[in-house]
Amino acid sequence: MNSIITEASVSSVRRCFCRRKSGSQPGICPDLQKKTAMADTRYVKTGEANMDGIKAKLQNECSFGNVSPLNLPLPYPPLRVRGQNQFYANLLTLDYCGSVSELTAAMQYIHGENSLCCRKCTTAKTVLGMAVAEMTHLQKLGEMILLLGGSINFSIKTRTGTQMWSPEYTNLSDDEGQIIEANLKAEHAAIEQYREHISMIEDDYVNAVLERIIQDEEYHIMLLQMLQEGMRQ
Secondary structure (H helix, E strand, C coil): CCCCCCHHHHHHHHHHHHHHHHCCCCCCCHHHHHHCCCCCCCEEEEEEEECCEEEEEEEECCCCCCCCCCCCCCCCCCCCCCCCCHHHHHHHHHHHHCCCCHHHHHHHHHHHHHHHCCCCHHHHHHHHHHHHHHHHHHHHHHHHHHHCCCCCCCEEEECCEEEECCHHHCCCCCCHHHHHHHHHHHHHHHHHHHHHHHHHCCCHHHHHHHHHHHHHHHHHHHHHHHHHHHHHC
């Protein structure tokens, strides 16, 4: 059977990841795979009485009422800057709504959740939790762009002009394996871009927030690797 990420295992991997980041426990929590179980959700056909007799109804029983952001349980630094800087603001628009960005990540995760919710409910919930986490990052980046003196209108700002965000930046596969692989690649690309921008920004307040966001992206990579490993079993 394939393994899935349950609410309990997500809590466990959060604790394990925090210990690993602090250096007290190396590795990637190999025991977590043993704590998961398969629970696919499919469309359910029910009967609905009306004047014409019985009419079939399709209903998705996957509930998202208890889905929360999959962020590490660590505080974010205060959102503040040393001073206004248009260059820094423009750099952050790439992280905000460029091809590799929080907006792209959130939309790609939402598409993945939509594609999986009627077939792989628990996987879909995990994907949605990561989407909500990316929305949190998006909000924090937007606020910092404004503090730096920039503007937010879902376009990146470069020396040659502006370019609006496009859904063409997202991977729209509906295959579970391809969804996971595409988001793994996106998380790695986001971390690489954040580190490049940190090397270009000389504002410790801004960089502290970017470093904290990177920790969430590393956490997402662990969760995606668990989903990927579960598919192989």
